[in-house]
Amino acid sequence: MSQAKRRSVLTVNGEQHHVLAPAAATLLDVLRTGLGLTGSKCGCNHGVCGACTVLLDGKLARSCLTLAADVGERRVTTIEGIAGDLDFSAVQRALVESGAIQCGFCTPGFVITLTELFARDPHPGRETIRAALSGNLCRCSGYVKIVEAAEHLAGGVR
Amino acid sequence: MSVDQGVFRPASVDEAVSVLARLPDARLISGGATLVAMINARLIEPAALVSLAGVDELHGITENPDGGWRIGAMTRHRDVAAERRFTGTLALVQQAASLIANATVRNMGTIGGAIAHADPGLDYPPALVAADAQIEIASGKGRRRLPASEFFVDWYATALQSAELVTAVHLRAASDGVGLYHKLARVSGDYATVSVALTMSSGVAGIATRAAMGACGPTPILLEEANALLSGSPGESELNRAGELLAAAADPVDDVRGSAEYRRLLIPRMLARAFTEARAAIGART
Numbered sequence: 001m002s003q004a005k006r007r008s009v010l011t012v013n014g015e016q017h018h019v020l021a022p023a024a025a026t027l028l029d030v031l032r033t034g035l036g037l038t039g040s041k042c043g044c045n046h047g048v049c050g051a052c053t054v055l056l057d058g059k060l061a062r063s064c065l066t067l068a069a070d071v072g073e074r075r076v077t078t079i080e081g082i083a084g085d086l087d088f089s090a091v092q093r094a095l096v097e098s099g100a101i102q103c104g105f106c107t108p109g110f111v112i113t114l115t116e117l118f119a120r121d122p123h124p125g126r127e128t129i130r131a132a133l134s135g136n137l138c139r140c141s142g143y144v145k146i147v148e149a150a151e152h153l154a155g156g157v158r
Numbered sequence: 159m160s161v162d163q164g165v166f167r168p169a170s171v172d173e174a175v176s177v178l179a180r181l182p183d184a185r186l187i188s189g190g191a192t193l194v195a196m197i198n199a200r201l202i203e204p205a206a207l208v209s210l211a212g213v214d215e216l217h218g219i220t221e222n223p224d225g226g227w228r229i230g231a232m233t234r235h236r237d238v239a240a241e242r243r244f245t246g247t248l249a250l251v252q253q254a255a256s257l258i259a260n261a262t263v264r265n266m267g268t269i270g271g272a273i274a275h276a277d278p279g280l281d282y283p284p285a286l287v288a289a290d291a292q293i294e295i296a297s298g299k300g301r302r303r304l305p306a307s308e309f310f311v312d313w314y315a316t317a318l319q320s321a322e323l324v325t326a327v328h329l330r331a332a333s334d335g336v337g338l339y340h341k342l343a344r345v346s347g348d349y350a351t352v353s354v355a356l357t358m359s360s361g362v363a364g365i366a367t368r369a370a371m372g373a374c375g376p377t378p379i380l381l382e383e384a385n386a387l388l389s390g391s392p393g394e395s396e397l398n399r400a401g402e403l404l405a406a407a408a409d410p411v412d413d414v415r416g417s418a419e420y421r422r423l424l425i426p427r428m429l430a431r432a433f434t435e436a437r438a439a440i441g442a443r444t
Contacts, residue, residue: 023164023165024203024204026194026198045195045198045199046195047262047266050260050262059265060265061265061266062191062262064194064195064198065190065191065194065195065198065266066190066194066266067187067190067207069165069207069209070165070187070190070209072211131261131346132261134261134346134347135259135260135263135347
């Protein structure tokens with residue numbers, strides 16, 4: 001079935017896209033190769049590292065484990081849709097201000113995960129933040145600054 | 159049912175079964191958390207996919223008239239982890255779900271997909287065996303049910319026959335007792351190195367305990383003899399003996415999570431910790 005291509009319509013960051021991709025193509029493949037949205041990264045390609053994390057109808061999903069064919073009507077939000085072209089979201093600003101960036105490869109996934117966390121809990125505590133981030137790996141191991149950035153945003157550290 | 163370039167979308171269990179009967183090399187896709195990872199790693203290349211997303215009866219948790227529960231096969235780990243109605247002895251099912259991988263994967267993976275995959279390191283198999291859950295299976299001939307202890311038969315192997323699928327997990331009504339799931343893992347979100355699932359309730363004949371060990375053999379390990387030792391009024395010697403029996407029955411592997419020898423050492427310790435915690439919780443209640 002891998003050769004068979006299928007047409008589908010994906011709503012990504014508020015825009016509808018007509019895509020033609022192999023039936024077994026993942027959402028990550030389609031975002032990066034089909035739509036040129038390369039902010040979502042392919043790290044492990046089996047759901048462990050979190051670099052490909054996107055939102056489907058506001059819920060966290062691994063785009064590497066989601067078949068594009070299975071997205072259906074759900075709205076996809078990628079890192080490109082988190083803020084305007086010349087702007088940062090509050091989460092992104094918090095990461096910048098805390099210097100919570102080293103190589104940057106994992107950052108889009110962390111931003112998406114934190115965006116989802118702050119959407120449902122504006123004032124998470126340290127343990128809530130750490131639990132929420134436990135599915136995102138930073139191979140520079142820059143976790144301390146990332147957690148600090150989230151704590152600043154939550155107002156938990158003064 | 160719509161069919162689109164190798165992806166079938168049945169609207170009912172009967173339609174799904176008929177596709178499987180016609181295309182034995184087709185694979186069911188529920189949450190995708192494991193199947194798509196295997197496709198990405200080129201471990202499998204399914205001839206076709208059968209998406210269960212559109213089969214309404216597979217979604218959600220419902221209470222049966224007898225106080226038991228039916229968890230539809232497509233129920234996400236997130237929803238079981240958030241299920242506060244699983245009280246008493248059933249709390250271990252909710253605890254096991256809450257320890258699966260990470261929040262994002264819990265949004266995707268399903269109970270039916272997990273148990274049909276039957277990786278021995280998963281959290282559900284020992285929890286469902288300890289809870290004495292029943293697995294509901296559909297085929298062209300109708301439905302059948304198997305105890306979880308008979309559903310898991312070997313490494314990555316279940317009692318599912320060709321053209322069968324898991325439709326639900328049934329839990330009996332909770333007893334007023336304690337259900338615990340403990341998992342030892344290298345880091346948060348990893349597969350278990352060893353896990354223990356345990357239910358305990360108390361009655362006139364003392365306590366009744368049912369324990370299953372996970373990740374230390376092809377299938378969860380539950381021994382009636384060990385459970386008998388852990389029931390009534392067990393002391394330290396009975397607890398030690400039960401741990402020895404379970405360790406002797408284990409068939410662990412050497413892998414990156416630990417050696418077989420290490421896992422055998424963990425079994426009695428994990429059991430004792432869970433047993434002691436459950437007994438303290440029961441004692442605090444009576």
